[in-house]
């Protein structure tokens with residue numbers, strides 16, 4: 001079931017890469033600025049210095065480029081489901097390590113201080129026939145990503161509270177941000193919601209509780 005969804009999204013990204021070439025539109029961003037606006041929310045909350053970082057759905061590794069420039073001692077790895085994106089990321093970010101992996105269906109080795117995912121949980125994975133399924137898809141992905149970090153998970157998502165109206169024919173789906181927060185708080189009480197930078201996008205930072 002999940003595998004079918006990831007194949008669908010893989011196809012869509014490949015089609016966009018063919019149409020637009022290497023750049024933000026291949027990654028379904030409106031512009032570079034839209035991607036960078038989301039990145040800034042991560043470094044407002046997280047000090048990446050000397051951190052081992054896993055960037056899930058890294059695209060062309062743009063986030064890695066920034067992290068390696070801005071912070072000392074960053075050990076940056078990026079994974080993506082689209083082989084063509086990883087091929088380009090290896091060229092654009094020689095300081096990073098990259099691999100083709102579907103994070104929902106394949107095993108990820110290693111342990112990471114910080115796991116990040118920008119723009120990865122935005123798609124309307126079921127043609128929006130069943131709204132609840134889009135929500136479960138997101139909750140399942142968050143749980144998986146949180147298992148991969150020893151300290152911090154940070155991700156963003158399209159959505160807000162109240163939940164914006166969804167167009168069934170659209171490639172994107174807006175989540176109810178508070179329902180997502182509730183799920184995150186079932187995994188840890190240390191949750192930050194940043195919802196002040198965009199009317200229909202929010203960022204969540206989750207920390208593991210030290211025992």
Ligand SMILES: C[S@@+](CC[C@H](N)C(=O)[O-])C[C@H]1O[C@@H](n2cnc3c(N)ncnc32)[C@H](O)[C@@H]1O
Nearest residue numbers: 027057058059080081082102103104118119120
């Ligand atoms: C909107 S793009 C964002 C790319 C990058 N994070 C950025 O901000 O420039 C979302 C990325 O997530 C990747 N992706 C989607 N589902 C994935 C999965 N199950 N495993 C790995 N990557 C996935 C897509 O291939 C795509 O490159």
